[in-house]
Amino acid sequence: MSRMKNYKFELNEEQVRRIRRVFNIYADRSGVAKPVDILEGMREAGVDEKNPMVYDLISQINSTEFRNGITFEQLVEEIEKKLADRTSEEAIDRIFQYYVENPNKQTITYEDIKRLANEVGEDMEDDQAKRIVSRIASNGKDITFDEFYTVMTKKIQL
Secondary structure (H helix, E strand, O other): OOOOOOOOOOOOHHHHHHHHHHHHHHOOOOOEEOHHHHHHHHHHOOHHHHOHHHHHHHHHHHOOOOOOOEEHHHHHHHHHHHHHHHOOHHHHHHHHHHHOOOOOOOOEOHHHHHHHHHHOOOOOOHHHHHHHHHHHOOOOOOEOHHHHHHHHOOOOOO
């Protein structure tokens, strides 16, 4: 895998349908809705807790030039752009580097996962960290960047 490929994220039909359903509730006759209204509806529906990433994406859109109104097509395009940004190879590489303790090795071991879990206040046993690595790493011991990238870019559920 190229370390710097362009990643285009596209919502599937079901995801677009769900977004359209919420959008249509708040759109005016001209087909424009304010992101702040969409956010309020999502908060009432519990989306902020069930899928904070989607809620965060629309919050970001609310702070752009679209805060006074956005069409459905613009909303979908902005969500796809923001999801692509979050899943770009460059962004994922930055995350990967947080895990890697030995920069000469450039792989993630179970020790790296356990160390990072402990740093964020999670108590993780060796067997838990080893299970994570064994499920991802083709050799069962070390997660390569390509394997990490594959896991991180699996289809995001909306």
